[in-house]
Amino acid sequence: MVSSRISSSIVAGAALVQLVNGQTNCGGSLYQPGTVNFTLACYNAIQDCAAKFEANASLVDCNDGHGNLFMQQQANLGATGANQNNDAVIAFQDIRDLCILSGQTSGTWGYSDNQWYWIAAEDACYTKDSTRTDVVPAHPAPYCIQNRDSSLPECYPEPAASPGGPIKVLKTAKTPNGFTSAARGWNTYGVQALQNGSQVVPSFAGQSGLNYNQKFVETQCGVLGSPAFRAAGYKLCSLDSGWQAFNDVDANGRIIYNSTRFNLPQLGSWLHQRGLELGVYVTPGVPCIAANKTILGTKTKISDVLNGNNNQIFCDFDFTKKDTQTWHDSVVKLWASWGVDMIKLDFITPGSPQNGANLACDSSPAVKAYETAIKRSGRQIRLDISWKLCRNETWLPVWSGLADSLRTDQDLNNYGHNTFMAWQVGQRAINNYREYIGLQAQRNVPVTTYPDLDSLFVGNAEGLTGVNDSIRTTEHDYVKMIIPA
Numbered sequence: 001m002v003s004s005r006i007s008s009s010i011v012a013g014a015a016l017v018q019l020v021n022g023q024t025n026c027g028g029s030l031y032q033p034g035t036v037n038f039t040l041a042c043y044n045a046i047q048d049c050a051a052k053f054e055a056n057a058s059l060v061d062c063n064d065g066h067g068n069l070f071m072q073q074q075a076n077l078g079a080t081g082a083n084q085n086n087d088a089v090i091a092f093q094d095i096r097d098l099c100i101l102s103g104q105t106s107g108t109w110g111y112s113d114n115q116w117y118w119i120a121a122e123d124a125c126y127t128k129d130s131t132r133t134d135v136v137p138a139h140p141a142p143y144c145i146q147n148r149d150s151s152l153p154e155c156y157p158e159p160a161a162s163p164g165g166p167i168k169v170l171k172t173a174k175t176p177n178g179f180t181s182a183a184r185g186w187n188t189y190g191v192q193a194l195q196n197g198s199q200v201v202p203s204f205a206g207q208s209g210l211n212y213n214q215k216f217v218e219t220q221c222g223v224l225g226s227p228a229f230r231a232a233g234y235k236l237c238s239l240d241s242g243w244q245a246f247n248d249v250d251a252n253g254r255i256i257y258n259s260t261r262f263n264l265p266q267l268g269s270w271l272h273q274r275g276l277e278l279g280v281y282v283t284p285g286v287p288c289i290a291a292n293k294t295i296l297g298t299k300t301k302i303s304d305v306l307n308g309n310n311n312q313i314f315c316d317f318d319f320t321k322k323d324t325q326t327w328h329d330s331v332v333k334l335w336a337s338w339g340v341d342m343i344k345l346d347f348i349t350p351g352s353p354q355n356g357a358n359l360a361c362d363s364s365p366a367v368k369a370y371e372t373a374i375k376r377s378g379r380q381i382r383l384d385i386s387w388k389l390c391r392n393e394t395w396l397p398v399w400s401g402l403a404d405s406l407r408t409d410q411d412l413n414n415y416g417h418n419t420f421m422a423w424q425v426g427q428r429a430i431n432n433y434r435e436y437i438g439l440q441a442q443r444n445v446p447v448t449t450y451p452d453l454d455s456l457f458v459g460n461a462e463g464l465t466g467v468n469d470s471i472r473t474t475e476h477d478y479v480k481m482i483i484p485a
Contacts, residue, residue, distance in 0.1 A: 023148060024094045028105030028120060035128065037135035038101055042125035045069040046100070050092040053117075057084035068124040076114040083113075090358055091117035094145065097308065102141040112149050142308055143316065144361035152353040155390035159438025170437060173446035175404035176383070177374060182405055182450035183342060183382055185236025185277070186224060188212060190420050190455045192240060193413035200418050200464055210242035213261040218270060225274035236342060237271050238279030246287065253286060253293030253302045254331045257338075268339025279342035279382075280335060284366035285314035286327065295323050296330040319365035325372060332373035332381070342382040345370055345403075351389035353410070364395075367402045384452055387411065388432070391439055400445075405452040408432045412454040419466030420457040426467065426475060429453045 045064035049071045053059055057075035071092070075085035091109035095117065099107030106120035127135060174180055191197045192212060197204040203219035204212065221237035223229065245258045257264045268278045291303040305321040317324045335343070347355065349363045367385055374381045386407040389399055399406050409432040412421045436451050458476040462468050467475070 026099035026104040026107045033138040036126045040134040043136045054088045068122045072118040074116040095119045171446040183236045184234045187238040189240035240281045249290040252296040253290030264338040277341035281344045288315040328369040328373040336377040336379040344384045346386045405450045407452045408436045
């Protein structure tokens with residue numbers, strides 16, 4: 001490995017390794033962002049080398065040819081195809097933005113999939129000459145990335161031991177959007193997550209993963225329209241990821257449905273005629289392809305209110321910019337016009353532990369933006385945030401003021417199998433629920449955000465559910481007891 005040999009003429013301070021986020025470690029020498037700039041030649045060398053690494057997983061070393069910029073890649077050559085170095089683009093972007101341009105002169109990026117990346121910039125890459133135009137400004141780190149490997153143990157404290165005495169009755173109050181009960185219904189993801197849903201769910205035949213269609217949804221949710229289910233409060237028909245167009249937006253950069261598989265205004269009307277409700281899924285941010293679109297009712301390009309691209313599909317918003325909220329208002333108003341009754345906002349942090357994705361350390365501004373947009377939409381819409389949100393005393397009050405429900409655990413899905421769940425995972429979910437209620441009880445305030453235990457499939461035979469009928473009945477009765485309808 002080539003070591004960095006930055007002199008003190010440009011960057012001050014001794015060499016120091018500083019943990020910036022879960023997968024990026026900054027090192028080398030320290031400098032104060034704003035006092036120096038980074039040369040365009042070195043910046044372009046980073047971009048060129050990153051492209052070469054991405055194209056060739058066997059390539060280990062790359063440099064600028066002048067002894068000023070060095071990069072390395074250790075791909076997972078035991079994997080196949082693009083999986084050998086599919087983190088390369090994100091890794092080098094993070095090292096560049098969070099280290100090289102933000103106060104330190106080298107950085108590494110590593111993750112549990114056995115990929116590792118490194119950049120080191122020499123003295124000649126930095127300049128104090130304010131008259132130079134061939135530079136890229138250095139800046140404070142624009143964002144923090146949550147440790148994608150961490151189980152976030154500090155987020156999930158155990159409730160204090162009970163001192164005994166009379167039974168404490170936990171009170172509830174209206175949620176932020178005026179609901180007095182949790183949602184009940186059905187979500188598509190249980191079938192989507194099956195190893196091969198087409199084999200065991202007839203209406204899913206020919207579909208898989210994110211590729212599912214409206215006919216499948218209508219077949220499943222049509223069952224909810226029966227009097228027995230409606231009387232029990234099961235009325236939400238919730239679409240998980242896959243309903244939206246990933247490579248298209250409307251003229252104002254708003255997230256729209258995949259019109260080859262869905263017509264959401266039509267589906268919303270179909271559900272409402274049967275006394276049912278429509279839910280949709282989304283993650284924070286906007287498809288990066290929307291960057292050149294103009295936000296509805298403004299002259300602002302979406303690119304003017306972005307903060308970065310952390311996962312190559314959705315770009316992150318800068319929530320200090322006024323028209324970031326304007327975009328959210330326009331999106332929720334559009335969805336409200338389709339008849340959307342619930343929005344599930346996924347990958348929220350702090351929370352979403354061990355997520356395998358590049359997530360900002362704090363996405364509560366996105367929750368606030370959607371909550372504000374819902375209130376301005378003219379329609380009563382639930383906001384469900386996911387998953388396993390941080391519930392320590394710092395964050396539980398925050399979520400309680402923003403969301404109508406909150407996922408208390410990770411996915412229940414029995415990944416890799418053709419059954420919905422394993423009982424040990426169901427037990428884990430119930431235990432997380434108990435901890436959530438215990439923490440709420442010791443706060444001594446009414447619950448305003450209902451716990452969401454994920455999709456507890458209890459209406460199917462043992463062979464598909466994954467648990468026997470006795471457990472399934474117990475699970476259903478327990479959930480009915482703890483989540484008032």
